[in-house]
Amino acid sequence: MRALTTAATGMQAQQLNVEVISNNLANMNTTGFKRQRAEFQDLLYQNVQQMGMDSSDAGTIVPTGVQVGLGVQTASIYRITEQGALSNTGNPFDLAISGHGYFRVQMPDGSDGYTRAGNFSISPEGELVTTDGYTVAPGIAIPQGSREIAINAQGQVQALIDGQVDPQTLGQLELATFFNEAGLEARGDNIFLETAASGAAATGTPGSPGFGSVRQGFVETSNVNSVSEITALIQAQRAYEMNARVITASDEMMAASSNLR
Numbered sequence: 632m633r634a635l636t637t638a639a640t641g642m643q644a645q646q647l648n649v650e651v652i653s654n655n656l657a658n659m660n661t662t663g664f665k666r667q668r669a670e671f672q673d674l675l676y677q678n679v680q681q682m683g684m685d686s687s688d689a690g691t692i693v694p695t696g697v698q699v700g701l702g703v704q705t706a707s708i709y710r711i712t713e714q715g716a717l718s719n720t721g722n723p724f725d726l727a728i729s730g731h732g733y734f735r736v737q738m739p740d741g742s743d744g745y746t747r748a749g750n751f752s753i754s755p756e757g758e759l760v761t762t763d764g765y766t767v768a769p770g771i772a773i774p775q776g777s778r779e780i781a782i783n784a785q786g787q788v789q790a791l792i793d794g795q796v797d798p799q800t801l802g803q804l805e806l807a808t809f810f811n812e813a814g815l816e817a818r819g820d821n822i823f824l825e826t827a828a829s830g831a832a833a834t835g836t837p838g839s840p841g842f843g844s845v846r847q848g849f850v851e852t853s854n855v856n857s858v859s860e861i862t863a864l865i866q867a868q869r870a871y872e873m874n875a876r877v878i879t880a881s882d883e884m885m886a887a888s889s890n891l892r
Contacts, residue, residue, distance in 0.1 A: 633677075633699060634881040640702030641874035644671050648867040651708055655855045656864075663747030663821055664853035665710050666860075672706040712812045715747075715854040717846060723780045724751045724759065727851045730843020732806030733823065735768040735834065736761055743768070745807055745832070748821035750850050759788075763820055771802040784844040786837035806842045807832040 651669045658664040682696030717727045726749035728734070733745035744765065751767060754760045759771040773780065777790040779798075786804030809815065814828030825832055837845045 632881045632885060633701065634877055637700065637702040638874040638877035638881070640674060640704065641877075642871055644669075644703045644705060645867045645871040645874065647705055649864065649871070652860050652864050652867065655860050656857070659853050659855045659857060661748075661821070661853050662750050663715065663851050664855065665712050665715075665747070666853070666855045668709050668711060670706045670709055671703050673700055674702040674704045676700050710813045710815075710817070711854065713854050715851045717849040718852050719849055720750075721848055722750075723782075723847060724753060725749060725848055725850050726751060726782060726804075727846045727849035728806065728837070728843045729846055731808050731841065732837065732843045733808070735805060735807050735832070736765040736822065737768055737770075738765060738822075742824075743807075743832070744818065744822040744824060745815065746821050746823065747851055761821075765822075767804070769802065769805060771804070773801060777801075782845060782847040784838050784846070786845045804837060804845060805834050806837050806845075807834050808841060809833070 648669045648671075651667050655666045658666075676698045679697035679699060680693060682693050682698075684693050684696070685691070686693050714729070717729065726734070728747060728749065733747055734749060736744045736746055738744045746761065748761070750762060751759050752762065753773060754764060754766075757773045757775065759767045759773070761767065771788050773788075773790060774792060776793040778793070779791045781789045781798070782804070783789075786806070788801040788804065789798040790801055791798050809825070809832060810830040811828055814826055814830070815823035816826050816829075818824050833841075835842045837843060
């Protein structure tokens with residue numbers, strides 16, 4: 632019976648759906664996390680009778696035919712990049728992006744990574760770094776004796792230095808945008824990598840056209856909505872149960888046919 636394998640694909644699809652939902656819920660408190668959504672499409676069809684074929688010598692044709700679907704398959708796991716809420720931390724090295732863009736960070740192998748998680752710190756050398764110690768490009772060096780670090784909405788970093796009256800500009804932060812943000816590869820540790828699907832990164836200063844602005848003392852929270860995720864979890868669970876019932880019903884039908892005397 633085709634129903635056995637068809638329902639099995641449905642159970643596998645809903646299992647994957649639950650795994651995606653569980654990952655969203657697990658990252659409810661992850662800074663800058665973007666929730667994901669599993670998307671599905673119907674599987675191959677078996678043509679028992681092809682539509683449009685001649686049904687008689689008089690030229691009549693089969694209007695609809697007979698096609699039997701063979702189940703479901705995963706089309707993609709789509710990342711939803713909508714803005715998360717901004718949370719005030721009061722930490723001068725915490726930065727949030729309001730709008731489009733990613734902070735560019737220098738990976739240990741020399742390549743570029745991108746992140747929305749702006750919970751930055753200062754390295755022993757005085758550089759602005761991520762929680763894993765990766766340098767925030769283009770590299771902001773804060774000299775010893777600096778106080779009252781200020782980062783404006785355009786990403787300009789200034790500080791008052793002991794012995795000086797006027798604030799000194801330490802550097803300029805950059806943001807990167809992509810044509811297809813959902814095509815970025817999630818590496819883990821809140822880092823994304825550029826891919827052929829995302830397109831090449833376009834860099835610019837915060838606040839310029841097409842780029843978001845920087846908010847000092849804030850971090851962007853996860854965009855996971857717990858109510859929506861729990862609702863989706865219940866729906867996935869019910870769909871899994873219904874596919875399991877189809878397998879049970881198919882098994883009972885096969886048992887009835889095999890026990891005929």
